[in-house]
Amino acid sequence: MWRMHQSSIVLPNLPRRRFVQGLAAGSILLGLTPYLRPAWAQETAPGAVTGTVAILTGKEFELTIAETPVNFTAVPRMATTVNGSIPAPTLRWREGDTVTIRVTNRMSTSTSIHWHGIILPYQMDGVPGVSFPGIAPGETFTYRFKVRQAGTYWYHSHSGFQEQTGLYGSIIIDPAGGETIRADRDYVVQLSDWTDEDPMTVFAKLKKNSDYYNFIRPTVGDFFRDVSTEGLSSALAKRSMWNRMRMNPTDLADISGYTYTYLMNGATPLGNWTGLFRAGERVRLRFISSGTQSFFDVRIPGLKMTVVQTDGQNVEPVTVDEFRCGPGETYDVLVEPRDEAYTIFAQSMDRSGYARGTLAARAGLTAPVPELDKPQWLTMSDMMGAMNHDGQAMSGGMSMTAAPARHAKTEYGPGVDMRVDYPRTNLDDPGVGLRDNGRRVLTYADLHTPGGPLDPRGPEREIELHLTGNMERYTWSLDGLEFGKSTPVHFQPGERLRVILHNDTMMTHPMHMHGMWQELESPDGGFQVRKHTINVQPAQRVSFLVTADALGRWAWHCHLLYHMEAGMFREVVVA
Amino acid sequence: MIRASSVLMNRKIGMKRRVIVITAVLTMTGLSPAWAQHAMPGMNHDTMSGMSMKPDMGHESMPPPIRDPHAYSDGYDFGPIPRPRFADEHKFASLLVDRLEGVRTSDNTAMAYDLQAWYGRDYDRVVLKAEGDVDGGKLQEARSELLWGRAITTYWDTQLGVRYDSGVDPGRSWLAFGVQGLAPYWFEVEAVGYMSDTGHSALRLDVTYDLLFTQRLILQPRLGANFYGKRDAARSLGSGLSDLAAGIRLRYEIRREFAPYIGVAWAGKYGGTADYARSAGLDVRKTQVVAGVRFWF
Numbered sequence: 001m002w003r004m005h006q007s008s009i010v011l012p013n014l015p016r017r018r019f020v021q022g023l024a025a026g027s028i029l030l031g032l033t034p035y036l037r038p039a040w041a042q043e044t045a046p047g048a049v050t051g052t053v054a055i056l057t058g059k060e061f062e063l064t065i066a067e068t069p070v071n072f073t074a075v076p077r078m079a080t081t082v083n084g085s086i087p088a089p090t091l092r093w094r095e096g097d098t099v100t101i102r103v104t105n106r107m108s109t110s111t112s113i114h115w116h117g118i119i120l121p122y123q124m125d126g127v128p129g130v131s132f133p134g135i136a137p138g139e140t141f142t143y144r145f146k147v148r149q150a151g152t153y154w155y156h157s158h159s160g161f162q163e164q165t166g167l168y169g170s171i172i173i174d175p176a177g178g179e180t181i182r183a184d185r186d187y188v189v190q191l192s193d194w195t196d197e198d199p200m201t202v203f204a205k206l207k208k209n210s211d212y213y214n215f216i217r218p219t220v221g222d223f224f225r226d227v228s229t230e231g232l233s234s235a236l237a238k239r240s241m242w243n244r245m246r247m248n249p250t251d252l253a254d255i256s257g258y259t260y261t262y263l264m265n266g267a268t269p270l271g272n273w274t275g276l277f278r279a280g281e282r283v284r285l286r287f288i289s290s291g292t293q294s295f296f297d298v299r300i301p302g303l304k305m306t307v308v309q310t311d312g313q314n315v316e317p318v319t320v321d322e323f324r325c326g327p328g329e330t331y332d333v334l335v336e337p338r339d340e341a342y343t344i345f346a347q348s349m350d351r352s353g354y355a356r357g358t359l360a361a362r363a364g365l366t367a368p369v370p371e372l373d374k375p376q377w378l379t380m381s382d383m384m385g386a387m388n389h390d391g392q393a394m395s396g397g398m399s400m401t402a403a404p405a406r407h408a409k410t411e412y413g414p415g416v417d418m419r420v421d422y423p424r425t426n427l428d429d430p431g432v433g434l435r436d437n438g439r440r441v442l443t444y445a446d447l448h449t450p451g452g453p454l455d456p457r458g459p460e461r462e463i464e465l466h467l468t469g470n471m472e473r474y475t476w477s478l479d480g481l482e483f484g485k486s487t488p489v490h491f492q493p494g495e496r497l498r499v500i501l502h503n504d505t506m507m508t509h510p511m512h513m514h515g516m517w518q519e520l521e522s523p524d525g526g527f528q529v530r531k532h533t534i535n536v537q538p539a540q541r542v543s544f545l546v547t548a549d550a551l552g553r554w555a556w557h558c559h560l561l562y563h564m565e566a567g568m569f570r571e572v573v574v575a
Numbered sequence: 576m577i578r579a580s581s582v583l584m585n586r587k588i589g590m591k592r593r594v595i596v597i598t599a600v601l602t603m604t605g606l607s608p609a610w611a612q613h614a615m616p617g618m619n620h621d622t623m624s625g626m627s628m629k630p631d632m633g634h635e636s637m638p639p640p641i642r643d644p645h646a647y648s649d650g651y652d653f654g655p656i657p658r659p660r661f662a663d664e665h666k667f668a669s670l671l672v673d674r675l676e677g678v679r680t681s682d683n684t685a686m687a688y689d690l691q692a693w694y695g696r697d698y699d700r701v702v703l704k705a706e707g708d709v710d711g712g713k714l715q716e717a718r719s720e721l722l723w724g725r726a727i728t729t730y731w732d733t734q735l736g737v738r739y740d741s742g743v744d745p746g747r748s749w750l751a752f753g754v755q756g757l758a759p760y761w762f763e764v765e766a767v768g769y770m771s772d773t774g775h776s777a778l779r780l781d782v783t784y785d786l787l788f789t790q791r792l793i794l795q796p797r798l799g800a801n802f803y804g805k806r807d808a809a810r811s812l813g814s815g816l817s818d819l820a821a822g823i824r825l826r827y828e829i830r831r832e833f834a835p836y837i838g839v840a841w842a843g844k845y846g847g848t849a850d851y852a853r854s855a856g857l858d859v860r861k862t863q864v865v866a867g868v869r870f871w872f
């Protein structure tokens with residue numbers, strides 16, 4: 001499984017289409033702040049990693065946000081950094097401590113930091129215009145709150161596109177009663193996407209040409225290939241509905257490897273972030289999906305991964321070959337490597353590129369990098385939910401939806417390109433690109449939080465929100481209303497609510513509600529898993545319970561940054 | 576088609592005659608599916624508005640329950656902190672020069688241009704359209720339009736504004752109303768009706784399609800037609816179908832924004848317009864090789 005390559009870098013088998021592989025070492029060029037110097041990752045594993053993320057511990061933290069030149073692709077660009085690094089320093093807290101974080105803005109624009117998944121008073125949540133006014137240039141904002149949870153989390157800017165330009169870092173919270181997940185090594189693996197373009201330019205391009213970054217669109221050649229393999233009528237049938245509907249079966253990611261370089265702990269694929277181990281050790285990998293617009297499908301060829309935590313919450317261990325990690329989500333896995341080197345391979349959902357790193361017994365070892373999978377087309381179930389070609393409800397996934405969907409009256413306008421009347425509700429679909437790939441792929445049906453829900457009460461009330469958009473116009477909304485036309489969603493203090501998210505689009509949306517846990521329900525209404533970010537697949541309907549125990553104003557949005565920026569965002573008022 | 580026209584009139588656009596003309600022409604060109612929705616089982620698609628909603632799958636007795644998206648607010652509004660402003664409240668701008676091409680004629684090379692620009696938000700925009708020919712350093716024929724574009728359905732915008740024609744013939748000013756959008760099977764369609772200050776009426780149709788040979792090599796067939804309500808001797812135009820232009824252009828997108836192309840353009844004059852051309856000793860049919868660039872930003 002391993003090969004020795006002293007100094008030469010193993011070039012992965014070139015993907016069908018080249019994507020930006022990046023420099024061997026993405027480097028912060030200049031303007032290093034004094035904070036960059038201390039504590040490299042040495043605290044977790046002595047002399048271990050080539051990744052260079054500082055780890056800050058204690059109860060008091062000083063973070064300085066600045067614009068710093070960075071170079072991932074041989075093109076110098078300005079990035080938004082915390083203490084001069086990408087990712088930002090790892091913050092290591094202890095459950096039960098009260099932490100104080102002073103964040104100073106050294107930029108000419110306003111900024112913010114949101115503590116993703118952390119339960120705290122709303123004024124500390126860091127969403128400009130919702131929790132506080134933001135951190136003005138030159139200003140220092142002091143965050144102070146009691147840490148009431150443990151696990152793997154992360155933080156990022158909630159201002160403009162600063163998350164895309166580098167402002168994200170990890171948070172590790174040690175449990176008050178000591179760690180229950182035993183591991184000999186412990187690494188954060190933070191996945192992200194980088195573009196040399198100005199993110200607002202990227203966004204404007206999508207507004208003008210929503211498939212600008214899609215280089216897997218169906219072609220004449222694909223058609224004739226299908227004709228020769230499947231016959232003419234099948235090839236025509238495969239296309240007719242999509243074409244009639246003006247929907248694109250390859251609309252898997254709005255932004256692709258055409259502009260993105262995918263990063264692992266701030267290292268490009270050629271930079272090859274490496275985590276060291278000794279054979280026989282048990283290694284904990286804390287995967288954090290910080291891609292702004294990228295879902296990552298993660299696997300480590302040659303190793304089984306035992307998922308032990310998601311979104312900071314322990315789950316009953318489940319062993320898989322691969323898992324999909326949506327923007328905002330975290331997955332902690334345990335691996336027991338025995339060979340010399342393994343590739344950590346995180347391909348983007350549209351298969352246009354990957355983040356890559358290595359688990360190695362010694363620095364400098366590498367393992368083969370797999371080829372990118374072939375992109376799969378979206379299927380009818382991604383368009384029509386629990387409906388087969390003949391318009392009949394299928395037996396699977398229908399247990400919750402005997403009645404047709406309840407669309408909002410605002411879903412019948414130009415901002416909505418699809419409405420699913422009979423959504424699918426099953427949680428055991430790994431999603432497009434991972435179906436029937438021969439590997440054991442994690443699904444939400446595999447995730448079980450031990451100990452049951454935090455609040456044993458059943459729901460007193462239901463709220464239903466539809467995820468909507470128009471790919472052609474590149475508008476994204478909830479219930480057909482972009483944020484600018486919306487009104488807040490009101491929760492009664494203390495009430496136990498069922499929230500139904502119904503996806504009327506053909507993209508997967510990682511929905512993130514701030515301030516309160518979301519307890520996902522299984523299709524039959526049982527408790528499944530506690531999360532802060534829930535992927536809702538195309539034409540899928542999921543429900544979760546939430547206890548409105550956090551007074552104040554909170555953000556609730558799609559964690560695809562460009563969808564949020566397009567207005568796929570709501571304010572929640574608990575009052 | 577009944578649905579299309581009734582919807583437009585329900586929107587109190589009040590340009591009944593033109594709507595009927597547009598509707599008729601759309602019917603002629605077989606574009607009715609653009610207006611009518613295809614009721615897919617399990618899914619509603621591009622419905623013009625709530626009123627044309629029909630429950631699918633024979634649930635006629637059970638109208639779909641419609642939610643009020645503001646009901647969850649219980650009257651709460653945003654707090655004292657100014658709320659976030661996302662891109663749905665930003666304005667964007669775009670210029671697409673769809674054709675900027677040289678046309679080889681017997682003795683010289685003429686130039687043609689066709690562009691469209693817009694500025695505004697997702698559902699309301701100022702739209703500028705311009706198309707024309709330059710030959711021998713002289714503007715032969717040009718159409719310029721300034722329109723308010725409003726998104727009315729998933730794939731269709733209405734456009735309302737003014738048009739000015741210039742060139743070697745006497746100028747004409749027009750009021751313009753039409754639609755632009757994406758028809759099923761990915762046809763880009765423009766259909767605009769006009770009423771001039773001299774009492775003439777006109778209708779212009781333009782349909783294009785992108786056929787992807789590869790992700791960058793794209794063949795674009797194009798069909799354009801002009802119709803006039805009555806004869807306009809000053810501009811040598813007859814009534815009815817006046818001219819048709821068909822073209823096929825093969826472009827290579829070096830970047831999405833920049834694509835050189837080559838192609839063949841075919842043009843024909845019909846009816847009274849053809850008579851005027853013949854009496855002036857001009858060709859009524861011509862086939863030309865074109866080469867140019869398509870670019871946008």
